[in-house]
Amino acid sequence: MLALVDCNSFYASCEQIFRPDLRGRPVVVLSNNDGFVVARSKEAKALGIPDLEPFHKIEHLLRQHNVTIFSSNYPLYGDISDRVMTTLQAFSGRIEVYSIDEMFLDLSGMPGDFSELGREIKDSVWQNVRMPVGVGIAPSKTLAKVANHAAKKIPKCGGVCVLDEPHKWEWLLKRMPVTGVWGIAKRLAKRLEDLRIYSAWDLATANPKIVRRASNVNLERTIEELNGRPCLGLEDVPPAKKQIYCTRGFGKRSDTLEPIQEAVALYASRAVDKLRAQRSLVTTLHVFLHTSPFEPNFVSASAAAQLPYPTDDVRLVAALARRTVASLYRPGHQYVKAGVGMIEILDRRHHQFDMLEPGQSVQSDKLMATLDAIKRRHGKGAVFLAAQGVSQPWYMRQKFRSPEYTTRWTDIPCVKT
DNA sequence: TCTGGGGTCCTAGGACCC
DNA sequence: TCTGGGGTCCTAGGACCC
DSSP, X not given: OEEEEEETTHHHHHHHHSOGGGTTSOEEEEOGGXXXXXXXXXXXXXXXXXXXXXXXXHHHHHHHTTOEEEOOOHHHHHHHHHHHHHHHTTTOSOEEEEETTEEEEEOTTOOSOHHHHHHXXXXXXXXXXXXXXXXXXXXXXXXXXXXXXXXXXXXXXXXXXXXXXXXXXHHHHHTSBGGGSTTOOHHHHHHHHHXXXXXXXXXXXSOHHHHXXXXXXXXXXXXXXXXXXXXXXXXXXXXXXXXXXXXXXXXXXXXXXXXXXXXXXXXXXXXXXXXXXTTEEEEEEEEEEEEOTTSSSOOEEEEEEEEEEEEOOHHHHHHHHHHHHHHHOOTTOOEEEEEEXXXXXXXXXXXXXXXXXXXXXXXXXXXXXHHHHHHHHHOGGGSOOGGGOSSOTTSOOOXXXXXXXXXXXXXXXXXXX
């Protein structure tokens, strides 16, 4: 058996941890650049605040209902996610962190009553982290998703749902549209309609071979999973990323090259941090730059660029990204977004060095290790490339950002006596 | 003024290999 | 008369996830 633990309105709940005055009140969290709503507390949902709606279109609605607004604060959310994960380790030795707010737990060989266990997990996360969660328990990941959904939607479940017998999941699947199933969105649902598959139960009882012909092998696996036969294993060791991207819209549009190059240097440096964290080297970059797709005369350009040798030296990567974006830039356009991707990555441990071409120098390795050490000790912003600029007027908008309560010394909450 | 960011997997088709 | 079989690698595009 597997459990899926999914945090309720995760970002909004993170904000409420350090603002208990906002419990039971409408709260929303905006995407990067304060673009649109990505999380809503239960109360905000009840007010009819739509999800994924541009902020500027619904700002009046939020003000009118006195909704508290936050910009997203990823250092805080990442840290809270780690704390939830740590709490869950007491319940299983094998955990897959599926996303920032979802974790799968292997419960195989666990004795006792799964409903009881589910409630213990839920209470324990609330007790330790003050994060409300739903717990779904079932024989496969896809069914655990279904169970989790039910745990949250059906009041009688009280946040915990166990699907340990076929008749239980049959009852739920008959009442669930096929788009409620993990891996099935609009396009696929449209194709399934032609096979007269409308509900999750229709899919579970469909002929797997015929369904596969209409899409691909994943959907055939989904059918197996919906029948309680697991096809998807638990990935408790996250595989290394095959691509690493850092892309971001500018807080202020730019028609000149310099701010764009500064932004791209920052994105390159963020990407190198992730690259080094998984001990990889990059050989090929992908850089792009574009204007707003919501306005006329949309302009977009991208290019791949080769590093001279496999590297994780931020200076080389940032310099190449800056040169590449300069080659994409044309005057007379209002650019709103750029990005740096590492599209070819090697594992440092398995990398074969070239006998004739020199690779990255030992001095580079040492310098990068020193930068890492400084950042670990004093925070990410303690040392950076001059190419990133200092005033950074292009930096994303975060008008409503909360403090980094748990990850920055100066932001630690004070208790008034 | 104003619409995110970061990924993964699959398939089809072509080129190429022995 | 008659023209194999098995495979890899790459790319573009589509679809999905949170």
